[in-house]
Amino acid sequence: MTGHLKPTPGPVVSPPAPSGGDGRSRPTNTAGDAGRRPAGRRPARSKLASRRNRSAGLLLAPFAMLFVAVFVIPIGYAVYQSLFRVRRSGLGLGPPETVFAGLDNYTRVFADNSFLTSVGRVVVFGLVQVPVMLGLALLLALLLDSQVVRLGRFFRLAYFLPFAIPGVIAAVLWSFLYVPGISPLVDLGGRAGVEVDFLSADTILLSIGNIVTWSWAGYNMLILYTALRSIPRELFEAAEVDGCSGFRIAWHIKLPLLRPALTLTGVFSIIGTLQLFGEPMVLRTMSSAISNSYTPVMLSYQAAFGLNDYNFAAAISVVLALATFVLSYGFLRLSTRGST
Amino acid sequence: MSSRQSATDPHRSRPQRALRSGRRGSPAAQLSTMVLLLAVAGYFLLPVWWLVVSATKSSGDLFGTNGFWFGSNLHVADNVTKLFQHSDGAFSRWILNSVLYAGGGALAATLIATMAGYALAKYPFRGREGVFAVIIGAVLIPPPLLALPLYLLASAAGVVDTYWSVLIPSVVTPFGVYLARVYAAASVPDELIDAARVDGAGELRIFFTVALRLMTPALVTICLFQFVGIWNNFFLPLMMLADDKLWPLTLGLYFWNSQLRDQPWYDIVITGSLISVVPLVVAFLALQRYWRSGLSAGSIKA
Numbered sequence: 001m002t003g004h005l006k007p008t009p010g011p012v013v014s015p016p017a018p019s020g021g022d023g024r025s026r027p028t029n030t031a032g033d034a035g036r037r038p039a040g041r042r043p044a045r046s047k048l049a050s051r052r053n054r055s056a057g058l059l060l061a062p063f064a065m066l067f068v069a070v071f072v073i074p075i076g077y078a079v080y081q082s083l084f085r086v087r088r089s090g091l092g093l094g095p096p097e098t099v100f101a102g103l104d105n106y107t108r109v110f111a112d113n114s115f116l117t118s119v120g121r122v123v124v125f126g127l128v129q130v131p132v133m134l135g136l137a138l139l140l141a142l143l144l145d146s147q148v149v150r151l152g153r154f155f156r157l158a159y160f161l162p163f164a165i166p167g168v169i170a171a172v173l174w175s176f177l178y179v180p181g182i183s184p185l186v187d188l189g190g191r192a193g194v195e196v197d198f199l200s201a202d203t204i205l206l207s208i209g210n211i212v213t214w215s216w217a218g219y220n221m222l223i224l225y226t227a228l229r230s231i232p233r234e235l236f237e238a239a240e241v242d243g244c245s246g247f248r249i250a251w252h253i254k255l256p257l258l259r260p261a262l263t264l265t266g267v268f269s270i271i272g273t274l275q276l277f278g279e280p281m282v283l284r285t286m287s288s289a290i291s292n293s294y295t296p297v298m299l300s301y302q303a304a305f306g307l308n309d310y311n312f313a314a315a316i317s318v319v320l321a322l323a324t325f326v327l328s329y330g331f332l333r334l335s336t337r338g339s340t
Numbered sequence: 341m342s343s344r345q346s347a348t349d350p351h352r353s354r355p356q357r358a359l360r361s362g363r364r365g366s367p368a369a370q371l372s373t374m375v376l377l378l379a380v381a382g383y384f385l386l387p388v389w390w391l392v393v394s395a396t397k398s399s400g401d402l403f404g405t406n407g408f409w410f411g412s413n414l415h416v417a418d419n420v421t422k423l424f425q426h427s428d429g430a431f432s433r434w435i436l437n438s439v440l441y442a443g444g445g446a447l448a449a450t451l452i453a454t455m456a457g458y459a460l461a462k463y464p465f466r467g468r469e470g471v472f473a474v475i476i477g478a479v480l481i482p483p484p485l486l487a488l489p490l491y492l493l494a495s496a497a498g499v500v501d502t503y504w505s506v507l508i509p510s511v512v513t514p515f516g517v518y519l520a521r522v523y524a525a526a527s528v529p530d531e532l533i534d535a536a537r538v539d540g541a542g543e544l545r546i547f548f549t550v551a552l553r554l555m556t557p558a559l560v561t562i563c564l565f566q567f568v569g570i571w572n573n574f575f576l577p578l579m580m581l582a583d584d585k586l587w588p589l590t591l592g593l594y595f596w597n598s599q600l601r602d603q604p605w606y607d608i609v610i611t612g613s614l615i616s617v618v619p620l621v622v623a624f625l626a627l628q629r630y631w632r633s634g635l636s637a638g639s640i641k642a
Contacts, residue, residue, distance in 0.1 A: 051543070052463060052543055053463060053465045055459075055463070055542070055543030055544055055547075056459040056462075056463035056465050056543075057459075057465075058544065059455040059456065059458060059459035059463075059543075059544070059547060060455070060456050060459045060460070060471075062452045062455065062456075063452045063453060063455065063456035063512070063517060064456070064471075066452065066508070066511060066512045067475070067478070067512055067514070069508070070486075070490065070508065070509045070512045071478050071481070071486070071512070071514075073493060074486065074489035074490045074492070074493045075481075075486070075489055077489060077492055077493045077496070078488065078489035078492060081492055136380075140377070140380060143373055143376070143377060144377075146373075150374070151377075154381075155377050155380075155381055157625070157628075158381040158384055158385050159380065159381065159384050160624070161384060161385065161388060161621065161624075162384055162387075162388075163568075163624075164568070164617070164620040164621045164623075164624045165388070165617050165620070165621075166571060166572035166574070166589075166590050166616065166617070166620075167572055167574065168572070168574045168590045168593065168594050169590065169593065169613045169616055169617060172593060172594070172597050172609065172613055173387055173388075173390075173391055173613060174387065175597075176390075176394070176606070176610070177387060177390065177407075181403055182402055182403055182407070182606065183407065184390065184406065184407025184408050185407075187406075187407065214383070214384065214387070217384075218384060222632075226632065267480070271480065271482045272482070274482065274485075275482040275483075275484040275485060277484050277574075277575055278574050278575070281594070282594065282597060282598075285597060285598045285600060285601060286600075297484050297485070297575075300488055301488075301575075301578075301579075304488060304491070304579075305579075310492060313488055314488065314489070314492060317485055317488045317489060320485050321481060321482075321485045321486075324480065324481070324482060324485065325477070325480055325481070328480045329480070
């Protein structure tokens with residue numbers, strides 16, 4: 001420990017320092033140390049630094065290896081698969097062969113009517129459901145944060161509870177509340193003289209939106225609420241003394257400060273919308289209004305397991321992943337622009 | 341002075357609240373807020389209440405009685421017995437599978453993510469920010485979109501329809517690494533690490549004896565969220581597992597539910613749904629203070 005007489009600068013604030021190695025490659029500490037401050041040249045010190053970086057590599061290695069296996073290789077493989085197609089001979093007698101198809105699968109995806117329809121459907125869904133859900137979450141968070149409310153703890157837990165219920169189970173649960181005969185809601189409506197059909201072609205998207213909102217509004221509320229609680233109270237006190245109403249405080253002080261949290265919930269909601277799958281899959285049992293290509297993910301599932309067209313399914317997945325990435329990144333950029 | 345002091349903790353101070361309510365809102369405004377909040381609570385809680393009530397009903401009562409109140413007699417024991425005997429006890433097997441996937445997966449994921457997050461927070465190696473950016477990018481990839489590529493790869497590798505095909509993807513949580521890094525940077529002081537080094541402790545030992553203990557809240561948060569994520573996972577097992585002996589609860593219940601048109605076993609699906617929900621609700625209630633801190637770390641750093 002001789003090289004360690006003076007305290008090292010805090011790693012978090014210091015610029016990228018001692019030596020190479022990002023956990024996947026073996027630490028090489030030549031270039032890195034040479035470019036570093038003079039102290040780094042001392043042999044004892046550089047040996048120490050390299051030993052430390054080896055430890056960092058060891059700590060990072062399990063995650064890095066699994067990450068490559070579960071993210072990098074599958075995505076690469078899907079991209080690769082999407083460039084091929086299976087050709088069957090005219091009579092279907094010979095063995096099918098896999099041939100390079102270039103971007104054919106992608107042109108097929110964008111020419112596919114059911115794909116475009118399903119994308120349009122989730123876009124419409126997202127444009128309505130995400131603002132409604134986040135609006136509700138925001139309203140609840142602001143109300144619970146304003147000090148007039150009693151029983152705050154109870155309300156927070158009550159609103160959050162649906163998050164603990166698996167999406168598929170939530171869908172099963174709501175499907176029972178939608179289906180005539182067993183549903184107390186349809187029952188109530190009938191007694192009041194209103195015929196409600198939650199599962200018709202006109203209402204089914206709203207019914208799905210309701211399930212998603214029910215599952216996630218409380219979770220988003222809690223994120224916003226937590227962010228609100230971390231704002232120093234003095235800010236509101238001052239405004240209050242100046243005669244600001246609760247509403248104006250919420251609008252002019254709390255809302256701007258909530259922007260990062262709203263961005264976070266917005267990004268995750270957009271991602272959630274594009275991957276809509278479990279809810280429509282469950283409701284499909286009850287409603288004929290849901291086709292097997294109702295959402296993009298259902299379509300890719302259908303392509304892979306219904307039609308055994310893995311190459312086409314891979315192309316759909318790649319397109320969706322890119323779209324998700326671009327959308328959430330764009331949203332991030334858009335909503336952080338102007339705020340430094 | 342009292343107002344100054346209680347400003348940090350308004351919920352607990354009565355005089356403060358009285359002062360505020362006088363200034364902030366009329367009794368009418370307070371009442372309408374309360375009514376609104378109660379109505380919303382009803383929206384969130386009634387479906388769960390319906391599930392609880394329905395799990396106590398016989399098949400006949402399910403269709404014949406008021407959905408939001410108990411039937412003529414309690415059928416809980418019958419329903420549970422029927423559920424566990426159905427299809428040669430498939431349900432208990434699915435419970436065990438879910439516990440294995442979610443429990444084993446979450447524990448492994450937590451350790452792996454914490455190690456990585458700590459390394460990224462405390463070792464300023466070259467390329468660190470690049471590695472971190474890639475991990476953050478991966479957070480933005482929705483799991484269902486990854487499931488198909490995973491399936492293609494798994495079928496090429498011949499591990500489809502095994503426990504591993506679901507377990508291995510479950511132990512990787514980029515969001516966990518992100519949380520662990522944020523938390524390690526904030527809660528493990530560099531001075532402490534340096535002191536341990538001066539005392540002659542190795543880097544790994546410092547991590548396992550000093551850092552892990554300081555990061556306990558983050559560990560619990562990551563573990564809980566990963567547990568919920570795996571427990572709720574549906575798309576990946578749906579693709580990977582054809583053998584119903586390997587199914588987790590969600591997949592099994594989904595399958596039973598999809599057969600309802602031909603098989604009116606509503607009582608079984610309802611009771612099974614309730615039982616599958618209980619562990620998570622209990623975990624969330626018991627571990628409240630942990631996941632709250634995790635949520636705040638997530639929202640502040642966004």
